Amino acid sequence: xxxxxxxxxxxxxxxxxxxxxxxxxxxxxxxxxxxxxxxxxxxxxxxxxxxxxxxxxxxxxxxxxxxxxxxxxxxxxxxxxxxxxxxxxxxxxxxxxxxxxxxxxxxxxxxxxxxxxxxxxxxxxxxxxxxxxxxxxxxxxxxxxxxxxxxxxxxxxxxxxxxxxxxxxxxxxxxxxxxxxxxxxxxxxxxxxxxxxxxxxxxxxxxxxxxxxxxxxxxxxxxxxxxxxxxxxxxxxxxxxxxxxxxxxxxxxxxxxxxxxxxx
Numbered sequence: 554x555x556x557x558x559x560x561x562x563x564x565x566x567x568x569x570x571x572x573x574x575x576x577x578x579x580x581x582x583x584x585x586x587x588x589x590x591x592x593x594x595x596x597x598x599x600x601x602x603x604x605x606x607x608x609x610x611x612x613x614x615x616x617x618x619x620x621x622x623x624x625x626x627x628x629x630x631x632x633x634x635x636x637x638x639x640x641x642x643x644x645x646x647x648x649x650x651x652x653x654x655x656x657x658x659x660x661x662x663x664x665x666x667x668x669x670x671x672x673x674x675x676x677x678x679x680x681x682x683x684x685x686x687x688x689x690x691x692x693x694x695x696x697x698x699x700x701x702x703x704x705x706x707x708x709x710x711x712x713x714x715x716x717x718x719x720x721x722x723x724x725x726x727x728x729x730x731x732x733x734x735x736x737x738x739x740x741x742x743x744x745x746x747x748x749x750x751x752x753x754x755x756x757x758x759x760x761x762x763x764x765x766x767x768x769x770x771x772x773x774x775x776x777x778x779x780x781x782x783x784x785x786x787x788x789x790x791x792x793x794x795x796x797x798x799x800x801x802x803x804x805x806x807x808x809x810x811x812x813x814x815x816x817x
Contacts, residue, residue, distance in 0.1 A: 590632035594625035640784030676711035716791035
């Protein structure tokens with residue numbers, strides 16, 4: 554019997570094959586959501602004066618954040634929620650077909666959007682609150698960085714909430730958050746590694762100022778690529794971790810009678 558392949562390998566392989574098979578539908582969905590959000594944000598930055606927000610860093614230095622960057626981040630976040638659901642719907646509708654209905658996938662995702670938005674907002678509020686507490690403590694003491702660990706834990710635990718909402722039988726916000734955490738448990742480092750790969754394209758923004766001609770093209774590329782990686786990796790991670798969870802439960806169930814017989 555051959556050696557069992559790591560779950561990460563299976564996730565990468567399935568994501569690659571699915572993209573290769575349905576790249577037109579995937580790219581079209583990304584353009585209609587994250588791409589459109591970037592275009593609207595760019596036009597707003599040109600035609601609508603928004604000012605800036607002045608913040609003070611933990612080091613005491615002033616940080617100036619242009620408001621259109623905050624608008625762009627919010628727009629891409631909302632569009633990204635829709636796109637993750639869209640990818641999950643595409644995967645669920647695959648069934649071995651070579652072409653998928655873009656209109657049906659968009660309609661189904663639109664019906665699920667309120668549920669996906671509520672789940673993601675709760676998850677990100679929990680994560681951001683814990684991160685803000687950690688940063689507040691860190692501003693007083695460098696050792697306070699350890700208080701950022703809960704934010705990392707929550708972000709990884711809740712990473713599967715979109716496919717859980719699309720595929721799983723769990724009902725309600727709290728049970729779905731618990732279901733995502735349950736699936737991630739035992740595979741935390743692998744999911745963390747997936748999330749690291751997803752954010753890797755953001756390093757392309759290093760050294761590119763907001764006023765340069767390359768800023769918006771690179772930002773759009775980063776948002777576009779990360780949304781595709783995120784949607785594919787998270788969806789297939791859900792399916793493989795769900796299968797692993799079911800296999801573990803089956804093994805425990807089958808082992809129980811053996812243990813009883815041995816004790817007798």
